[in-house]
Amino acid sequence: MWYQRLLKKSPPKNIIPLSSLKKGEEGFIYGYRQLTIDGISHLQNLGLGRGTPFVILQTYPCYLLKSGEERIAFDQELASCIQVVPTGRKE
């Protein structure tokens, strides 16, 4: 199966929850943890699929990130369920 081949690829070493990032940091979405299919679908419907690059605009009172032309807000609990790979900081 295709996904079994995908799973054999070694994952990046610096995967962290999105909640660990600070304002201005950039990264891309690697996957989701402890989320239902509906939760994942909802995120993907808003454009936050695997591999999507983003920049964090704000972390309080909610997380606000910009990805392409979209800006999406979510709470701390959801931020800790999204696994990301940080790529640096926006100048």
Next chain:
Amino acid sequence: MKGLEYRDLQGILLQIEKRLPPHKNWTGRSLALLLLQGDGDLLQYLKGEMEEEAFGDLASYLETLSQEKLVSSVHRERYCWAQELGRKATIDFRPIAERTVHPLDELTTHPLTGLLLLSLLLYLGLYYLVGVFGAGWLVDLLEGRLFQGHINPFLVAFFQEHLPWPLLQDLFIGQYGIITLGLRYAFGIILPVVGCFFLFFSFLEDTGYLPRIGLLLDRLFKLFGLGGQAVIPIILGFGCATMATLTTRVLKSERERIIATFLLSLAVPCSAQLGVISGLLSQEPFFLFLWGGVMLMVFFVSGRILTGLLPGEASSFLVEIPVLRWPRMANILMKTLSRMQWYVLEILPVFVVGSVFIWFLRLIGLFPLLLRPLEGVMGWMGLPPATAGAFFFGFFRRDYGAAGLYDLYGEGILTGDSLLVAAVSLTLFVPCIAQVLVNIQERGLPVALLILAAILPLAFFTGYLLHHILSLFSLGFGA
């Protein structure tokens, strides 16, 4: 974009399509895509339509697939396709330096400036536009000058001349008559106030500001068991709590839906009620401030208690924040007018039926008997007996009751402390008939009855407590 995964997805879709029977309306591809995304209703439908062996083959094939990976892949392909289409169809003329977030966008989502802006918007929109302009100036013009000065005297003279039976005269032009009370309340008091609220709400909607309120208040709402998603139904409740109760369907758990329905029924005044009460209390601005404070306190305390009683956690908050844009006035006016039209069509029959019902009760001598127990409760809250009538109207519609308070204030019956106590307890008092029906439809009869049974004593108890606090600490605000 169309790499290995895309080809694999195509292969899986073909495998599903091969196992599906032909359908007269839908293509095999669309059915297969729905199945890949876990559409349970479609699976149930196919179970009924297909032969047992064929369905068993389809089900066992679907079981071999990893749903999460497939859902992700379908979404990604669809999203990439939409992005590509968007890129082909649009040209961005702005220089790259300007393609960043607008400073005003940042100000509206920042915790400090965002809350300050929200307070300023509510102050200008609800206090000045709805309260001072709508409930003050417009109501004075329409109700005071047009209805009391011209329309009512003309129609009273007309009915006295052409309808010689006092009993029927009473139905149309009596104290609770269809024209003298029902139409005057609907067009003279409530419509101008609601019109101003609809104008303000349409403006907020079209600027793209509403989701920002969810972002700012999510943490606060979590304190009483609701997530930021509940901000939209609660804000809609300030327009019409009945419609807002229908939108509680967007909340993920039944627990959140019950909490939101309860709070909408208890402590969220609808636009008409809010407008009339804020207009009434804006004559004494400190009362408006106290009324808002008591409402917030009841909202939080009852929300916290309910959160403790109903086990579970608030669901996650996730919302897209659109770019702020300057709305087109023509769109706002069109929206406002169509909402006012819908509103008139909804309230007019209720007001006419309300007047006929009260006329009938007076005819058979039951009206004073029904008012007597309410008058007792009014006395308990330190209110004059005449206030019972306004509470009785409140059973029909919240704004109908609030308009009753307006009359009592105008006649000098409600002043000082009693005005504040009456405004607080009437705001908390039972939801209107339409909302009760929607509560039954959405939450079921037992829960709807429980909500109603909790609200009545809570409204009167808050009024009683407020009356005693004001008296105990000698906070008499004039009489």
